[in-house]
Amino acid sequence: VDKKTKIIIIGCGAGGGTAAQLARKTDRNSEITIFEKGKYAQYSKCGLPYVLSGEISSFNNLIEFSENWFEKENIKLYLNTSVTEINKTKHIVLAKRDNEQIKKEFDKLIIATGAKAFIPSIKNIFENNKLVSGVHLLRTMDDAKALFSELKHTKKASIIGAGLIGLEIADTLYKKGIDITIIESLSNILENTLDIDMSEPIKKELEVKTNLFTNHIASKIETENSRIKQIIIKNKETNQEKKIETDLLVIATGSKPEVNLAEKIGCKIGKRGGIIISEKTLTSLSNIYAVGDCTEYKDFVTNEPTCVGLGSIAVRHGIAAGVNAAGGEYNLPSGLLQTRTSEFFGFEVAAVGLVKNVIKNIQTVYGKFSGSSLPHYYPGGKNITIKVGVNEKNGEIVSAQAVGSNAAQRINVFACAIQNNVRVENLKKLETAYAPPIAPTLDVLTLSCDVAFLKYSRKKR
Amino acid sequence: VDKKTKIIIIGCGAGGGTAAQLARKTDRNSEITIFEKGKYAQYSKCGLPYVLSGEISSFNNLIEFSENWFEKENIKLYLNTSVTEINKTKHIVLAKRDNEQIKKEFDKLIIATGAKAFIPSIKNIFENNKLVSGVHLLRTMDDAKALFSELKHTKKASIIGAGLIGLEIADTLYKKGIDITIIESLSNILENTLDIDMSEPIKKELEVKTNLFTNHIASKIETENSRIKQIIIKNKETNQEKKIETDLLVIATGSKPEVNLAEKIGCKIGKRGGIIISEKTLTSLSNIYAVGDCTEYKDFVTNEPTCVGLGSIAVRHGIAAGVNAAGGEYNLPSGLLQTRTSEFFGFEVAAVGLVKNVIKNIQTVYGKFSGSSLPHYYPGGKNITIKVGVNEKNGEIVSAQAVGSNAAQRINVFACAIQNNVRVENLKKLETAYAPPIAPTLDVLTLSCDVAFLKYSRKKR
Numbered sequence: 001v002d003k004k005t006k007i008i009i010i011g012c013g014a015g016g017g018t019a020a021q022l023a024r025k026t027d028r029n030s031e032i033t034i035f036e037k038g039k040y041a042q043y044s045k046c047g048l049p050y051v052l053s054g055e056i057s058s059f060n061n062l063i064e065f066s067e068n069w070f071e072k073e074n075i076k077l078y079l080n081t082s083v084t085e086i087n088k089t090k091h092i093v094l095a096k097r098d099n100e101q102i103k104k105e106f107d108k109l110i111i112a113t114g115a116k117a118f119i120p121s122i123k124n125i126f127e128n129n130k131l132v133s134g135v136h137l138l139r140t141m142d143d144a145k146a147l148f149s150e151l152k153h154t155k156k157a158s159i160i161g162a163g164l165i166g167l168e169i170a171d172t173l174y175k176k177g178i179d180i181t182i183i184e185s186l187s188n189i190l191e192n193t194l195d196i197d198m199s200e201p202i203k204k205e206l207e208v209k210t211n212l213f214t215n216h217i218a219s220k221i222e223t224e225n226s227r228i229k230q231i232i233i234k235n236k237e238t239n240q241e242k243k244i245e246t247d248l249l250v251i252a253t254g255s256k257p258e259v260n261l262a263e264k265i266g267c268k269i270g271k272r273g274g275i276i277i278s279e280k281t282l283t284s285l286s287n288i289y290a291v292g293d294c295t296e297y298k299d300f301v302t303n304e305p306t307c308v309g310l311g312s313i314a315v316r317h318g319i320a321a322g323v324n325a326a327g328g329e330y331n332l333p334s335g336l337l338q339t340r341t342s343e344f345f346g347f348e349v350a351a352v353g354l355v356k357n358v359i360k361n362i363q364t365v366y367g368k369f370s371g372s373s374l375p376h377y378y379p380g381g382k383n384i385t386i387k388v389g390v391n392e393k394n395g396e397i398v399s400a401q402a403v404g405s406n407a408a409q410r411i412n413v414f415a416c417a418i419q420n421n422v423r424v425e426n427l428k429k430l431e432t433a434y435a436p437p438i439a440p441t442l443d444v445l446t447l448s449c450d451v452a453f454l455k456y457s458r459k460k461r
Numbered sequence: 462v463d464k465k466t467k468i469i470i471i472g473c474g475a476g477g478g479t480a481a482q483l484a485r486k487t488d489r490n491s492e493i494t495i496f497e498k499g500k501y502a503q504y505s506k507c508g509l510p511y512v513l514s515g516e517i518s519s520f521n522n523l524i525e526f527s528e529n530w531f532e533k534e535n536i537k538l539y540l541n542t543s544v545t546e547i548n549k550t551k552h553i554v555l556a557k558r559d560n561e562q563i564k565k566e567f568d569k570l571i572i573a574t575g576a577k578a579f580i581p582s583i584k585n586i587f588e589n590n591k592l593v594s595g596v597h598l599l600r601t602m603d604d605a606k607a608l609f610s611e612l613k614h615t616k617k618a619s620i621i622g623a624g625l626i627g628l629e630i631a632d633t634l635y636k637k638g639i640d641i642t643i644i645e646s647l648s649n650i651l652e653n654t655l656d657i658d659m660s661e662p663i664k665k666e667l668e669v670k671t672n673l674f675t676n677h678i679a680s681k682i683e684t685e686n687s688r689i690k691q692i693i694i695k696n697k698e699t700n701q702e703k704k705i706e707t708d709l710l711v712i713a714t715g716s717k718p719e720v721n722l723a724e725k726i727g728c729k730i731g732k733r734g735g736i737i738i739s740e741k742t743l744t745s746l747s748n749i750y751a752v753g754d755c756t757e758y759k760d761f762v763t764n765e766p767t768c769v770g771l772g773s774i775a776v777r778h779g780i781a782a783g784v785n786a787a788g789g790e791y792n793l794p795s796g797l798l799q800t801r802t803s804e805f806f807g808f809e810v811a812a813v814g815l816v817k818n819v820i821k822n823i824q825t826v827y828g829k830f831s832g833s834s835l836p837h838y839y840p841g842g843k844n845i846t847i848k849v850g851v852n853e854k855n856g857e858i859v860s861a862q863a864v865g866s867n868a869a870q871r872i873n874v875f876a877c878a879i880q881n882n883v884r885v886e887n888l889k890k891l892e893t894a895y896a897p898p899i900a901p902t903l904d905v906l907t908l909s910c911d912v913a914f915l916k917y918s919r920k921k922r
Contacts (some may be wrong), residue, residue: 014902047838047897055898061838312895315902333890341894350894377508377522408894409870412906416877416891429794431876433802433811433869434773436508437516441475441776445873 005030007325008093008106010083010261014311015292016112017042017065018318019325020075026326032075033104035095037082040141041067046311048144049165052151053172059141059148078102088265088285108287108325111262111275112318115139115255115293115309120160120185122231123220132221134228134248138169139255150248154178158231158246160218162189162206164342164349166252170210171344180210181244183233187215193340193349195356197368198387198401205345211244221249255309257294270296274307279331281321289325291317300335300418301353301398302361308336339415341408350411353389353399353418363392364399365459367424367452371444373405378436386410386448388424390456395423400448410445424453466491468786469554469567471544471722475772476753477573478503478526479779480786481536487787493536494565496556498543501602502528507772509605510626513612514633520602520609539563549726549746569748569786572723572736573779576600576716576754576770581621581646583692584681593682595689595709599630600716611709615639619692619707621679623650623667625803625810627713631671632805641671642705644694648676654801654810656817658829659848659862666806674703682710716770718755731757735768740792742782750786752778761796761879762814762859763822769797800876802869811872814850814860814879824853825860826920828885828913832905834866839897847871847909849885851917856884861909871906885914 007023009016012034020032042065050056070077081097086109093109095102117137119125125135136147157173159166162184174180182189189206190199206212213233219241220232231244257274259267268284270276274296281289292314299306313336323330341350356364367388374381384404391398400414417427428449434441468484470477473495481493503526511517531538542558547570554570556563578598580586586596597608618634620627623645635641643650650667651660667673674694680702681693692705718735720728729745731737735757742750753775760767774797784791802811817825828849835842845865852859861875878888889910895902 044836044838044897046895047836050839050897055840056838057840064836064838310895312892312902316890316892333887333892337892339892339894340896341899342896343898348899350899352892352894375505375508375525377505377517377525378511379516379518406867406870408896408899409867409873412874412891412893412904413870413877415893416874416883416888417881419887419891420878420881420883422877422881426794426880427877429777430873430880431773431777431794431798431800431813432873433800433813433876434507434771435802435804435869436505436511437804438802438809438811438869441773443873 005326006105006107007032007110008104009034009110009112010093011112011114012036012042012077013045013112013114013292013314014042015314015318016110018315019110019112019291019322020070021065021073022319022322023326024073024075026323026328030326034070034075034077035081035083035093036077036079038140038142039080041065041070041077041079043141044311045139048138048141049168049172051144052148052169053175059145062141083261086261086265088288108289110321110325111267111283111288111290111294112292113258113261113294116258117251118254118256119251120218120253122218124223125221127226132223132228133226135221136248136250138165138250138252147250151176151178154247156181156246157248157250158183158244159250159252161252161254162212162214163252163254164190164193164340167344168342169250169252174209174345181246182206182210182212183216183218184214185217185236189214190349192355192358193351194401194403195387198385198403201403202345202347202349205347209345255293257296257307259294262290262294270305272296272305272307276305279334280324281317281332289321291321297332298335299354300333300337302359303335304361306336306338308338310338310340312339333419337415337418339411341411347403348405348407349403350407351399351401352411352415355399355401356389359389359399362398364389365392365452365455366390367448367450367455369444369448369451371447372440374438375436375440384410384444386444388414388448388452390424390452392456392459395425395456396421397424397427413445424449424456428453466787467566467568468493468571469565470495470571470573471554472573472575473497473503473538474506474573474575474753474775475503476775476779477571479776480571480573480752480783481531482526482534483780483783484787485534485536487784487789491787495531495536495538496542496544496554497538497540499601499603500541502526502531502538502540504602505772506600509599509602510629510633512605513609513630514636520606523602544722547722547726549749569750571782571786572728572744572749572751572755573753574719574722574755577719578712579715579717580712581679581714583679585684586682588687593684593689594687596682597709597711599626599711599713608711612637612639615708617642617707618709618711619644619705620711620713622713622715623673623675624713624715625651625654625801628805629803630711630713635670635806642707643667643671643673644677644679644692645673645675646678646697650675651810653816653819654812655862655864656848659846659864662864663806663808663810666808670806716754718757718768720755723751723755731766733757733766733768737766740795741785742778742793743785750782752782758793759796760815761794761798763820764796765822767797767799769799771799771801773800794880798876798879800872802872808864809866809868810864811868812860812862813872813876816860816862817850820850820860823859825850826853826913826916827851828909828911828916830905830909830912832908833901835899836897836901845871845905847905849875849909849913851885851913853917853920856886856917857882858885858888874906885910885917889914
């Protein structure tokens with residue numbers, strides 16, 4: 001009767017750490033163990049660029065929950081410990097710390113193994129199975145520390161990938177006075193966040209402040225004394241090559257779910273390469289949950305399977321898995337909205353739902369509006385542009401993108417609308433908060449819906 | 462066949478002016494006339510305090526649409542012109558400008574007569590039917606100009622009413638170095654916007670920066686050379702009196718709908734004293750519309766009749782009336798949300814729905830959460846407190862109040878939720894936009910819903 005529930009969590013990132021916390025909250029008597037292969041307790045990965053830039057004064061500040069914290073909560077946290085095997089029939093996890101073998105039983109297992117950087121195929125990028133000196137990733141605290149230690153001596157830096165993370169790093173290094181080259185294989189920047197028309201002003205700014213090569217791939221690295229010296233980049237259309245001198249290179253070409261352990265025990269892996277999870281964050285195996293960047297879930301609007309590397313979603317997963325594993329009940333929303341935001345080079349960017357190039361199975365009309373964050377007569381208003389996507393069939397809002405003032409909070413309104421199948425005809429009449437120093441009588445968020453509604457109405461005729 | 466629709470609009474405020482614009486947009490051939498009793502074309506009333514404070518450099522900046530603008534749009538605007546009679550059977554409006562009599566026919570009439578200041582009964586406040594010298598209102602451009610002309614010589618100012626407008630004025634005068642006394646008859650400030658617990662920090666700040674007398678009424682004005690010299694205020698509980706020396710007095714005790722003309726022709730007036738309008742902004746009389754502060758409409762949540770003096774709603778009404786009068790079709794949302802915001806003394810304040818003391822027919826549970834606008838490890842985070850109200854019966858969100866960082870845009874999310882009958886269980890899991898420099902992984906907006914959901918769940922058991 002008095003048996004304690006044994007919960008093992010693999011990984012102490014945002015998803016795993018949150019799962020442990022919520023399991024503890026849900027069942028004060030459960031026995032909770034976390035195996036973390038790195039040397040740090042739960043820290044914010046998303047904060048790493050801001051230590052590089054100096055906004056955050058120390059890497060230690062990023063530790064959100066320390067070893068001590070977990071100890072006080074009676075959660076056994078093993079750092080520097082790799083799980084070597086999961087025995088799903090015997091309900092045992094084997095792990096290794098230095099030369100120590102650890103063997104633990106579980107009633108419930110939560111896999112929070114995260115994602116690993118995707119590294120494009122570039123000649124000479126590896127030396128002895130390691131990235132060549134001067135080539136960096138920015139996934140982990142150690143990655144960031146390694147990069148940080150080089151910045152003092154860096155005059156020229158190159159970044160592969162013009163997504164959110166790539167541009168965050170570019171902005172960080174730019175602010176340090178480093179000469180920046182950005183290499184993007186697609187013809188557009190921020191391909192997964194903004195449509196071309198929306199990212200245009202940012203692209204223009206990048207063309208002024210950095211050396212931006214869209215439609216280019218990095219084909220080869222040239223070294224000197226075993227250290228990166230230059231990169232050969234190639235125009236994808238003309239095949240023309242160009243040599244870029246650089247002191248260092250950062251790879252920011254996305255990530256892929258880390259699913260090795262899960263795959264070995266037969267957890268179903270989805271077509272995007274993530275562990276498929278249910279609304280309860282259960283994998284295809286009973287009593288085994290998975291959370292965060294290693295998982296795959298369905299998109300709210302399209303129902304298509306989607307992997308998302310967002311900290312906010314990892315935390316939400318962690319809440320669900322922790323509560324459920326400890327005997328409570330918590331269901332995820334029925335799909336992912338992918339609400340995301342960032343800021344760089346003076347632009348606040350936010351989006352929810354899929355971009356035009358990606359949303360395939362839903363015919364969408366768009367409305368776009370650019371205006372001021374304040375009434376025109378009030379000084380200090382900043383530009384805000386919003387583009388909203390509407391399902392041509394039923395008028396429901398399916399996506400929104402924003403660049404400018406308070407983009408993120410405005411996009412949250414659209415997130416609420418999408419999650420509740422709100423029609424554009426309804427949202428365009430939303431009573432938004434108005435006061436001259438704060439927001440205009442008609443907010444750009446509703447005005448963009450006016451434009452979308454007009455286009456939608458014409459299509460319906 | 463070629464008959465032009467004749468549209469007459471009474472009043473060129475936010476509602477009337479917008480109605481004219483939308484009528485013109487909807488029917489390029491319509492004949493549109495506006496009669497405005499004041500001497501200015503469409504200007505922002507809400508902007509007036511910010512000219513006083515100097516944020517906005519000139520009263521002229523507040524003119525949103527000038528006489529010229531209306532002329533170019535072929536809208537006949539009569540300024541300084543009072544409507545003396547509406548003949549609803551003959552479809553004629555009689556108006557007077559100086560000694561000129563004007564007579565116009567209409568097919569559609571839009572009443573946009575606004576509201577007039579409510580002036581509490583205070584001994585000696587009037588002299589020869591005028592406010593005694595040094596006593597001011599702040600409803601119109603002329604009110605503001607009169608007040609502005611006095612500021613240079615003002616050392617002490619008193620304000621009656623601690624609502625949004627009263628505190629905007631107090632902040633404005635405070636910034637000019639004037640010694641401020643605020644007199645509020647209720648025991649609480651911002652009674653229609655925030656619950657007592659939410660307004661507490663603002664009250665504390667007012668107690669430091671101003672002389673705040675809640676639970677006091679102004680009973681008498683004492684003059685010297687026909688000008689205000691002091692006010693006698695009285696504690697409502699103890700009846701104790703106090704003399705306040707003051708150079709001027711501003712009355713900010715709300716307003717009441719101006720319905721004289723409408724009432725005379727038999728438009729149905731509601732129990733709140735406003736002209737009752739339909740979703741099309743039609744009054745009880747055919748072909749006669751009414752918009753903005755002179756109207757009464759139902760509250761979205763309670764279905765109770767409500768008057769609202771908000772510029773954003775007047776504009777929405779204007780859109781509806783203009784489109785409908787010109788032969789188009791535009792329905793208002795089925796009820797008012799009363800989304801509102803302002804800022805003063807360093808606080809951004811926003812709310813949607815009714816406060817606890819006012820929401821009567823719906824049993825409500827509340828969740829409140831205070832946190833930072835940014836993750837704790839990122840510097841510069843500002844406090845934001847949100848309180849959300851949930852219908853005990855069905856879990857739907859019925860109200861929200863926010864004080865702090867980006868209060869207005871966060872309240873817009875709740876406005877969207879209320880308008881779409883979103884349940885707290887849903888909103889608490891909303892995927893909000895997260896990035897360290899912009900917003901935390903879990904926003905206070907969802908965390909306040911977590912608290913409310915817990916309380917709601919307990920009530921349900």
